Amino acid sequence: MTIELDPAVAAALPLDSEVISEKPHGKGSWSTGYKLDVKSEGLVCSYFLKIIQRPRHAELAKGEFESQKELHKYLPGNAAIPIGYGTLASDPSSSFFLTAFLNLSEEVAGPAQLAEVLKKLHGTSVSPNGKFGFHLQTFNGVVPVVNDWCDTWEEWFTRQLRSDIHWEHSIRGPDPEFDATADEFFEKVVPRLLRPLQTGGRGIKPVLVHGDFWPGNVQIDKSTQRIVLFDACCCYGHNELDLGMMRESRYQFTGEHVSKYLEAILPSEPVEDFDDRNALYAMRDNIINAGLHDHRAFLRENVKEEMRRLIAKHPSGMDGFIEIDNMSGSETEYRL
Incomplete structure (x- = not known):
């Protein structure tokens, strides 16, 4: 029939x-x-x-x-x-x-296999105009991703995190205490962690990132045993953005997956900021989840506490940044 x-x-x-x-x-x-x-x-x-x-x-x-x-x-x-x-x-x-x-398995991809795929994606993709963004708006679930092209990663990420917070507040309601913390966070922490990526002789190239990189969107094709990526909300951004969701214990990608990736592609300079940048990138997923799912509304408080932790660590913002020369220039290093 x-x-x-x-x-x-x-x-x-x-x-x-x-x-x-x-x-x-x-x-x-x-x-x-x-x-x-x-x-x-x-x-x-x-x-x-x-x-x-x-x-x-x-x-x-x-x-x-x-x-x-x-x-x-x-x-x-x-x-x-x-x-x-x-x-x-x-x-x-x-x-x-x-x-x-595709006949997909829910088996979690191993760290080495995952690192190989991400290295290929991040290592070969090239922004069409050298900028950060994408040629149209995408959506993380149903949350809009503002993809207008930007010259700096700091500008793209600041705009997007503000947009994510605004969206979450439209679902869960206002929170003056959160907003006051966020204002200080955007003034001090975001510039302190992202501006050094592209100042002081350092630079990062915009590469294609999946944008919603968790095990539910990264599965194994049973017929080929290859990793398959789907449900993407892409942009050309900082490669480390795709590692943010690996920080959260609710996902089955772990610190071991992050470590294996960092063997393939070294952390961006300043290296000593990697963990704080990873925490910053994880905030986006947490604030989005606070709005998407009733049982995760508590994540708003988690984000606020994480903001306070990083403010306490970087109270002077960019004024507290100390240049550390750890750029060896070794030809064996693979850094984006």
């Missing part, structure tokens, strides 16, 4: 395709997934269809498509292949994202 698809989805499939099976597949907080078995020219191929029924659904679908397209450019064997996206013809309140179907 032929299954009738929405015309917009059908148009993204090969000509003369016949859908012979459609089954619910996967778990998603922001969408509904299906596995499609499609017969075309005598061959049966499988696809994964995601239906998004959320505000800004069309932008969500396009952001994911463009992110996966960019990932696939640099990781052709390790990224879900985007096929198409668009708004449903039969239901303009919903959009779809279509990709090749």
